[in-house]
Amino acid sequence: MTRHLPTIALGALLALAALSIVFSVRPGPEPTLSERAGALARELRCPDCQGLSVADSPTSSAREIRRQIDELLATGGSDQAVRNHFVARYGDWILLAPRSPLPWLVPLAFVIAGIAGMVAWLAGRTRPPPAASPLTAEERRGLREEAEALDA
Amino acid sequence: MIPTIGHASIVIGLGLTTYAVVAFVLAAGGRDERLAASGRRAVIGSFVAALVGCVAMVISLLTHDFSVLYVAENNATTTPAFISAISLWAALEGSILFWTLLATGWASVVLHRHRARHRLLMPWVGATLACVNLFFFAVMTWAGNPFALTAPVGAEGIGPNALLQNHPFMALHPPLLYLGYTGMAVPFAFGVAALVTKRLDEEWLRIVRRWTLVPWIFLTLGIIAGAWWSYEVLGWGGYWAWDPVENAALLPWLTATAFVHSAMVAERRGGLRIWASALVIATFTLTLVGTFLTRSGVVISVHSFTQSAIGPWFLGAILLALTLSLGLLVWRLPGLIGGGRPSGLLSRESAFLLNNVLFLGLTFAVLFGTLLPLLVTATSGDTISVGAPWFNTVNAPIFVALLFLMGIGPALPWGQASWATLRDRFAVPSILGAVVVAAGLALGLRSAAVLVTLGIAVLVGAIMIGEVIRGASARARGRDEDALTATWRLATRNRRRYGGYTVHVGVLVMAIAVAISSGLATDATVTIGPGETARIGAYEIRHERLVVEPLAADARVIETRAELTYTGPQTGSLRTALRDYPNSPTAIATPAVRTSFGEDLYVTLLASDPSTQAVTLHLFVNPLVVWIWIGGVIVGIGSTFAIWPERRRVAVAAAQPQRAPSVSPVEGA
Amino acid sequence: MRHLRWLLIPLVVLPLGLLLLSGFGRDPREIASPILGRPAPEWSLTTLDGKALGTDALAGRPYVVNFWASWCIPACVDEHPVLAAAHERYGDEVTIVGVLYQDDPGAAESFLARYGNAGYAHAVDERGALAIDYGVTGPPETFFVDADGIVRAKQFGPLTDALLADRMASILNVAER
Numbered sequence: 001m002t003r004h005l006p007t008i009a010l011g012a013l014l015a016l017a018a019l020s021i022v023f024s025v026r027p028g029p030e031p032t033l034s035e036r037a038g039a040l041a042r043e044l045r046c047p048d049c050q051g052l053s054v055a056d057s058p059t060s061s062a063r064e065i066r067r068q069i070d071e072l073l074a075t076g077g078s079d080q081a082v083r084n085h086f087v088a089r090y091g092d093w094i095l096l097a098p099r100s101p102l103p104w105l106v107p108l109a110f111v112i113a114g115i116a117g118m119v120a121w122l123a124g125r126t127r128p129p130p131a132a133s134p135l136t137a138e139e140r141r142g143l144r145e146e147a148e149a150l151d152a
Numbered sequence: 153m154i155p156t157i158g159h160a161s162i163v164i165g166l167g168l169t170t171y172a173v174v175a176f177v178l179a180a181g182g183r184d185e186r187l188a189a190s191g192r193r194a195v196i197g198s199f200v201a202a203l204v205g206c207v208a209m210v211i212s213l214l215t216h217d218f219s220v221l222y223v224a225e226n227n228a229t230t231t232p233a234f235i236s237a238i239s240l241w242a243a244l245e246g247s248i249l250f251w252t253l254l255a256t257g258w259a260s261v262v263l264h265r266h267r268a269r270h271r272l273l274m275p276w277v278g279a280t281l282a283c284v285n286l287f288f289f290a291v292m293t294w295a296g297n298p299f300a301l302t303a304p305v306g307a308e309g310i311g312p313n314a315l316l317q318n319h320p321f322m323a324l325h326p327p328l329l330y331l332g333y334t335g336m337a338v339p340f341a342f343g344v345a346a347l348v349t350k351r352l353d354e355e356w357l358r359i360v361r362r363w364t365l366v367p368w369i370f371l372t373l374g375i376i377a378g379a380w381w382s383y384e385v386l387g388w389g390g391y392w393a394w395d396p397v398e399n400a401a402l403l404p405w406l407t408a409t410a411f412v413h414s415a416m417v418a419e420r421r422g423g424l425r426i427w428a429s430a431l432v433i434a435t436f437t438l439t440l441v442g443t444f445l446t447r448s449g450v451v452i453s454v455h456s457f458t459q460s461a462i463g464p465w466f467l468g469a470i471l472l473a474l475t476l477s478l479g480l481l482v483w484r485l486p487g488l489i490g491g492g493r494p495s496g497l498l499s500r501e502s503a504f505l506l507n508n509v510l511f512l513g514l515t516f517a518v519l520f521g522t523l524l525p526l527l528v529t530a531t532s533g534d535t536i537s538v539g540a541p542w543f544n545t546v547n548a549p550i551f552v553a554l555l556f557l558m559g560i561g562p563a564l565p566w567g568q569a570s571w572a573t574l575r576d577r578f579a580v581p582s583i584l585g586a587v588v589v590a591a592g593l594a595l596g597l598r599s600a601a602v603l604v605t606l607g608i609a610v611l612v613g614a615i616m617i618g619e620v621i622r623g624a625s626a627r628a629r630g631r632d633e634d635a636l637t638a639t640w641r642l643a644t645r646n647r648r649r650y651g652g653y654t655v656h657v658g659v660l661v662m663a664i665a666v667a668i669s670s671g672l673a674t675d676a677t678v679t680i681g682p683g684e685t686a687r688i689g690a691y692e693i694r695h696e697r698l699v700v701e702p703l704a705a706d707a708r709v710i711e712t713r714a715e716l717t718y719t720g721p722q723t724g725s726l727r728t729a730l731r732d733y734p735n736s737p738t739a740i741a742t743p744a745v746r747t748s749f750g751e752d753l754y755v756t757l758l759a760s761d762p763s764t765q766a767v768t769l770h771l772f773v774n775p776l777v778v779w780i781w782i783g784g785v786i787v788g789i790g791s792t793f794a795i796w797p798e799r800r801r802v803a804v805a806a807a808q809p810q811r812a813p814s815v816s817p818v819e820g821a
Numbered sequence: 822m823r824h825l826r827w828l829l830i831p832l833v834v835l836p837l838g839l840l841l842l843s844g845f846g847r848d849p850r851e852i853a854s855p856i857l858g859r860p861a862p863e864w865s866l867t868t869l870d871g872k873a874l875g876t877d878a879l880a881g882r883p884y885v886v887n888f889w890a891s892w893c894i895p896a897c898v899d900e901h902p903v904l905a906a907a908h909e910r911y912g913d914e915v916t917i918v919g920v921l922y923q924d925d926p927g928a929a930e931s932f933l934a935r936y937g938n939a940g941y942a943h944a945v946d947e948r949g950a951l952a953i954d955y956g957v958t959g960p961p962e963t964f965f966v967d968a969d970g971i972v973r974a975k976q977f978g979p980l981t982d983a984l985l986a987d988r989m990a991s992i993l994n995v996a997e998r
Binding site: 007012015016019042043045048050051052053056057058059060063091092093094095096097098103104106107108110111114115118119122123144 | 387388389390393394395452453497502505506509510512513516517520521524534535536537538539540541542545546550565567575582583586589590593607730738739741756757758759770
Binding site: 047048061064065067068087088089090091093 | 855
């Protein structure tokens with residue numbers, strides 16, 4: 001039983017990680033108007049600030065935009081309608097994150113390409129295992145790990 | 153008189169630095185010791201020149217000498233002395249002067265310290281550093297003269313930027329950052345010298361270890377200080393907004409951290425040498441790119457107070473430095489290829505390689521996000537924004553992967569690891585991580601980001617503790633010491649490793665604090681009249697009174713102040729205000745923060761109504777924020793411990809075979 | 822083939838250099854305005870004199886909307902005489918309207934008293950809703966609307982005589998047709 005414990009532990013960890021992701025992605029209860037307003041305020045840029053969102057900004061233009069968000073939502077507008085309302089006035093600039101999916105994918109592609117390249121390079125260059133010696137593999141490993149523990 | 157001295161000292165500095173470049177290049181070519189020595193003296197002379205310049209500027213500021221344009225724009229007769237003094241780095245021209253002081257300082261110390269050693273490398277190191285300093289002196293002479301005069305001389309100045317006056321912390325944050333930025337020229341210079349002289353082995357890396365870590369410590373502390381300032385002073389409730397000026401500091405930090413790790417491998421195993429050289433070039437270039445972005449007016453930033461003519465100069469310097477150093481790298485590439493080969497997919501070398509890939513990915517992502525608006529406008533004419541939502545979403549997975557690697561990597565052996573070893577080392581930590589995630593889910597936590605970060609943090613922490621225990625118990629058994637002595641002796645005899653562990657612990661603490669403070673923060677915007685209360689979390693805030701009056705320290709500033717009392721996990725009174733500075737259109741918010749180890753109560757004044765005395769407040773409860781700063785301090789302690797010189801030891805028998813001849817630890821390492 | 826690696830240098834330096842170079846000469850705060858070529862927003866506000874003013878009164882003639890503030894120094898001070906001259910010269914055909922941007926009416930009055938009042942009306946945009954409808958990010962910004970109510974031109978930043986003449990031409994041609 002104890003021999004398999006580490007594998008079980010690893011499996012449990014992975015399962016729990018997956019579970020937590022499922023939990024957070026699963027649609028929760030319907031967001032309230034004020035929650036929707038808050039989320040939209042965090043997406044919109046304050047026009048006369050330096051990159052702050054409308055939610056974080058103390059300026060009067062931010063205050064007016066928040067008021068307009070509340071009004072649009074109260075009259076039954078959808079989240080997208082609110083975004084379109086402000087994009088019609090300021091252009092895509094008013095959105096703090098780009099609409100097009102391309103900018104989101106470029107860094108991801110970069111990292112994946114990097115990892116793929118790394119794996120390919122490693123697979124092509126790993127040394128073959130050393131020739132047979134009087135010590136068994138098990139003993140050698142144990143010795144090496146003892147030395148590692150004292151490694152400076 | 154004083155401005156003339158200041159201006160003269162800059163021109164003298166320019167001359168001395170030019171001489172130093174020529175002297176060092178000639179000394180390198182002809183192996184002339186005396187030329188090198190004179191070059192060194194010239195560099196020290198340029199430091200003195202820069203010092204005189206700074207002193208002259210500070211005197212001009214303290215005496216409110218409005219004949220100097222810089223003083224007229226950044227100082228007023230009502231400015232307090234302390235603020236006047238730190239206005240040296242308040243705006244562009246002064247901050248370049250300050251930068252030059254630090255850069256010449258680093259160059260002087262390095263060149264003096266190694267004056268009797270590494271005779272092949274040092275002239276090229278001197279030449280490179282002198283070139284860098286030459287650029288800054290040239291910028292001050294021709295593009296942004298700090299001692300430019302005004303005519304006619306006004307009776308009053310515009311005064312310092314409002315944000316500068318609001319908090320004494322501005323005395324600390326820029327110097328820390330600048331020490332970091334300027335210090336990164338030193339490893340760069342050694343990297344260039346190594347490439348030029350074809351001394352591509354680990355010699356320069358050994359020398360450069362401390363010369364990289366010291367500026368790295370300053371850069372780290374400077375970035376964290378900036379985040380702290382953003383949180384405590386700016387009033388928007390957060391500590392990192394991915395503003396270009398923040399990214400400008402983060403970019404060289406990312407490549408510098410990757411370089412520090414690569415240097416470890418290159419020094420000990422001979423691998424990752426191309427990475428090491430490339431990363432040190434990238435770090436230096438990024439320090440220039442960062443300054444360019446925030447000072448050239450090319451992107452909007454919290455820091456773009458002035459746009460100026462230095463933009464083209466910096467762009468030219470960036471392209472020139474990049475072309476020359478990349479050229480060197482490409483030229484010497486054949487000599488760099490074929491270092492140590494990793495012997496297995498699952499080994500510490502591979503972990504370091506993955507580390508570099510991930511750090512490079514982060515660097516690319518941050519640079520891409522910062523420059524994308526510029527790219528879009530240049531190609532299509534449209535304007536877009538790339539703000540915090542994009543950066544957070546794109547970078548979070550990479551940070552989490554790095555966190556995971558930070559725990560796994562040091563526990564992997566050099567060379568191929570066996571599955572059995574991994575299972576045994578990572579079993580208990582995995583169980584603990586799983587338990588924490590389960591507990592989180594049971595307590596109602598639903599944010600994947602928070603849960604995954606917590607789980608990994610516990611996993612990493614447990615692995616680290618396991619490593620320390622394993623090492624200490626091996627030592628205790630072998631030398632018959634008790635656990636505590638064994639651990640302490642082990643740590644002080646292996647400062648690099650245990651300093652590194654401490655730094656990683658600090659990073660862990662910060663990661664947990666960031667995940668929880670951003671994932672579990674609550675906020676609310678309320679409007680209350682005098683005597684009324686508002687609730688946030690477990691707190692009740694009561695509005696006592698609204699006061700409008702000029703500041704005691706500077707009568708030109710009108711403060712609108714809400715005085716409140718609060719009860720809850722913390723109890724007391726607080727004041728939050730909006731200050732109207734005469735030279736700023738929008739009022740500057742002064743938030744009130746009440747910090748405890750568990751959470752911060754954060755209150756900021758958004759608006760007030762003088763007729764009803766009502767105030768609109770933005771209330772936050774931010775859990776665990778103080779641990780971000782504590783984590784930063786731990787990182788600082790750990791890295792200082794790692795570079796602290798060890799006592800000279802008599803050579804001990806056996807130990808491991810070292811690739812380099814044994815050099816006493818105090819000497820160039 | 823061995824020398825292929827030298828391509829790395831132009832591959833890195835050129836795109837970076839061109840990209841950063843492209844930023845010069847442009848004000849990064851100027852955004853591409855989606856309102857150009859579209860109908861101007863409708864509004865109805867009170868002027869500094871206390872009278873009502875709105876797009877219904879302005880309809881049928883080209884008009885110019887200039888967002889400014891008393892604290893916007895030196896830009897709004899610099900363009901003030903330019904607008905005064907425009908009112909003199911084009912006043913018969915084009916209505917010029919000033920709109921206060923996040924400003925206090927008292928401070929605006931002092932500004933006009935100090936720098937001169939050209940005589941055209943200034944509307945008080947109390948909540949800032951009109952500035953948002955026009956997509957204004959900071960004063961001064963000026964919009965040129967033709968007789969059909971379409972926004973034809975925008976000036977980001979202070980006007981000069983030359984810039985004003987150029988923008989005016991876009992709305993005057995329509996009137997002359």
